[in-house]
Amino acid sequence: MNFDGIWTPLVTPFNQDGSIEFAALTPVIDSLIEHEVNGLIVGGTTGEYYALSNAERKKLFDVVAEQAKGRISLMAGINSTSTDETLDLGRYAKAAGFESILLAAPYYCQPTQGELLVHAYTVDDALDMPVMLYNFPARTGTEMSFDFIDGLKQRPNFQAIKESTGSIERMHTLTQDYADQLQIGCGMDDQVLEFFTWGARSWVAGASNFLALEHVALYRTCVVEQDMIAGRELASRLLPLLNLLEQGGKFCQYVKYGCELAGLPVGPTRRPLLPLSETEKAIFARAYEQLVAHRG
Template structure:
């Protein structure tokens, strides 16, 4: 499978009472598809999968699959604390029409590399789906070592990796030494220009929920047109926002507030994540308005 392009980890809309607001999903999905996003991810960190029950995650798979209607590739995030739950979610997503899966290390339990390998192979044997690995040890507690990646070389379903460590050195190794095995997808938004410069052709971007035109334009300029000078100008306009998101400590809250400013209200985050304060909203809004002032 080709993982080129901008993949949006879709936000999960909530009502003020905390239930999933399925009525808020259609405008989000239609906006992303209309702006040329290349793929949708349901069950990513931006979608607050960790705050959802197994049943809620399945309902989201069904809802987005129906709304997408075959117009765009769909990736299912199936991360969980146990292998069995990941398998259950993966089987359901496959039956719902998803094209591929996003697989991170089971969080909190901190498996060893051998245990992580056994987990990944079990999922692969059971689901037989194109897979993007998700290396985000700051969230999961477990890194995906190069030895782990080497051990998957003979398994063709493992086709890409979303790299979210922030290590430029590791990104260099993946793009230069593992290019024949895995597509590398940018998982650190404030490093996207570096990823594209070193050959990455994929970007999993939370802020594309509300800044899809800017994300697609940067991808097209850097990857399709290979114009890194023009790309640097575009990236420099995006960078204040990407820095705020990656370094502000309230990623999901900012993404959802960005959707609100873009005319796509998706409600609050689930507790324990609390709403933004008025000063935080004002600072974010200034950054957002300065960015979109360049549109057109």
């Protein structure tokens, strides 16, 4: 499967009482398809999957599949604390029409690399779907080591990796030594230019929920047209906002506020995440307004 392009990890809209507002997904999905992102991910970190019940996650699979109606590629984030629940979510997503899965290390339990490999094999055996690995040890507590990746070489379904460690050294190793095995995807928004410069061809980008135009333009400039000078200019415009996302400690809150600014309201984050302060909103709004002012 070709994972090139912008993949948007969809936000999960909530009402003020914390319930999911499924209807709010429609304008977000339509906007992303209109702006020609390459795929949607349901159940990623940006979608606050860790705060959803198993039943809610399955309902989101159904709703997004129905609303997308075959207009765009769909990837299911199926991470959980146990292999059994991961399999349950994966089977449901496959039946709902999802084409690929996003697989991270089970969080909190901190499996060894050997245990993680058995987990991945089990998922592959059960689901037989294209897989994008998701290496985000700051969230899961477990890194996907190069030994682990080496252990997947004979498993053709493991086709891509979203790299979210923030390590430039590791990114270099992936792009230079593993490009024949895996399609490399940027998972650290404030390092996207570095990823594209070194050969990554995809970007899983939370802010594309509300800035799809800029994300698609940067991808096309850097990857399709191979114009890194123009790409650097585009990236420099995005960087102040991306720095707030990656370094501000409130990624999901900022993405949801960005959606509000873009006329795509999706409500608050689910507790324990609390709303942004007025000062935080003002700083973010200023960065957003400066960025979109260049659209004209």
